[in-house]
Amino acid sequence: MAITDTPTGYGSVSRALHWTMAAAIIVLFGLGLWMVGLDYYSPYYQSAPDVHRSIGILVFVALVLRSGWRLGNVKPDDSDLAPFARTASRAVHRAFYVLLFVLTISGYFISTSDGRPIEVFGLFRVPSAIQSVGLEDAAGLVHRWTAYGIMVLASVHTAAAIWHHAFERRHTLSRMWSGPA
Amino acid sequence: MTFRIPSLVVAAVVAFIGPASAADYIIDTKGGHASINFRIPHLGYSWLVGRFDTFSGSFSYDATNPAAARISVDIDTASLNSNHAERDKHLRGPDYLDTAQFPKASFVTTSITPKGAGKADITGDLTLRGVTKSVTIAAEAVGGGDDPWGGVRQGFSGRTTLVLADFGIVKELGPASKQVELDLQIEGVRK
Structure with a gap:
């Protein structure tokens, strides 16, 4: 079983990162939308944001690891894709990295702009880096719209992966699910 | 020769120059000697205290004729500060002050009822979140002078x-x- 990526598919590290991050990001999106509408007296009013922040920090850590892993590994071959599909797929992948950094960092600023740290599942604290009055508002706006943008991107990415796999028989899903052939 | 000014004349002169002698003051936000603070019970277990950091205003005041005093204040609602950025963000949002929609709050006097001993009820129109309502402030002159x-x-x-x-x-x-x-x-500096 390949640990690193090969021209024919993704290794176990990439696959583990891909699927856990995908699951975490979708959970965070739903949790985020739900928690901002909670009543003050909801039993989850405190814990839902705590969990959201904690998972968010872990997603950021995974994102850093994954960026390093991506740069240090060969990319599975996509030369058989049509030029348009190839350009589009690369653009979507790059946009994911950029937007996920923007998303996680803006979320961090919402919670830390007054100097408070973020506590991750009560295990450790990430201290505040920048204190600025009103930063939480700008960061909140960026966080919200980046999250929507990532969900649009994820829909395009999922639809394209299924399309290439099912209708073009390119094993797109297998190379991310079971790894290199 | 005695020269007596009839008391009626004195009264007339005082009445005439009274309002004119009211001085205009700028609220000293520059030096930070004024604050607009709020407090609200948290669950009924404690008081949550906050303030609006940015506002401006002026008043006219004559200690001999407090009923003629006037005050107006404009508040930047987004400057709300309760010492917790996430809460402030929530309080600025549509659930509470909706500061994007209503960036200004204001207060303008409509009438003043002196209560004696430096106290007065200041009634005015408070505009907050787009709603204008008459409110009465129980006020007290703390001090003044050079x-x-x-x-x-x-x-x-x-x-x-x-x-x-x-x-x-x-x-x-x-x-x-x-x-x-x-x-x-509120502390004002005379213009």
């Missing part, structure tokens, strides 16, 4: 209570938290 730097100052404090729902703030904060108290500390 300052050590060549100016003249006059200071007041005031208190009033607002019902959140009156200003369209209906997001539930619990049964103990339906009203907010305003605590106003």
Whole structure:
């Protein structure tokens, strides 16, 4: 079983990162939308944001690891894709990295702009880096719209992966699910 | 020869120059000797205290004719500060002050009822979250006179209570938290 990526598919590290991050990001999106509408007296009013922040920090850590892993590994071959599909797929992948950094960092600023740290599942604290009055508002706006943008991107990415796999028989899903052939 | 000025004339002169002798003051936000503070019960277990950091205003005041005093204040609602950025963000949002929609709050006097001993009820129109409502502030002149730097100052404090729902703030904060108290500390520097 390949640990690193090969021209024919993704290794176990990439696959583990891909699927856990995908699951975490979708959970965070739903949790985020739900928690901002909670009543003050909801039993989850405190814990839902705590969990959201904690998972968010872990997603950021995974994102850093994954960026390093991506740069240090060969990319599975996509030369058989049509030029348009190839350009589009690369653009979507790059946009994911950029937007996920923007998303996680803006979320961090919402919670830390007054100097408070973020506590991750009560295990450790990430201290505040920048204190600025009103930063939480700008960061909140960026966080919200980046999250929507990532969900649009994820829909395009999922639809394209299924399309290439099912209708073009390119094993797109297998190379991310079971790894290199 | 005695020269007596009839008391009626004195009264007429005082009445004439009285309003004219009222001095105009700028609220000293520059030096930070004024604050607009609020407090609201948290769950009924404690008081949550906050303030608006940015506002401006002026008043006219004559100690001999307090009923003629006038005050107007404009508040930057987004400058709300309760010492917790996430809470401030929430309070600025549509659930509460909706500061994107209503960036300004204001207060302008309509009438003043002196109560003696430096106290007065200041009634005015408070505009908050797009709703204008008459409110009465229980005010007290704290002191006034020359300052050590060549100016003249006059200071007041005031208190009033607002019902959140009156200003369209209906997001539930619990049964103990339906009203907010305003605590106003105002010092003016004479123009």
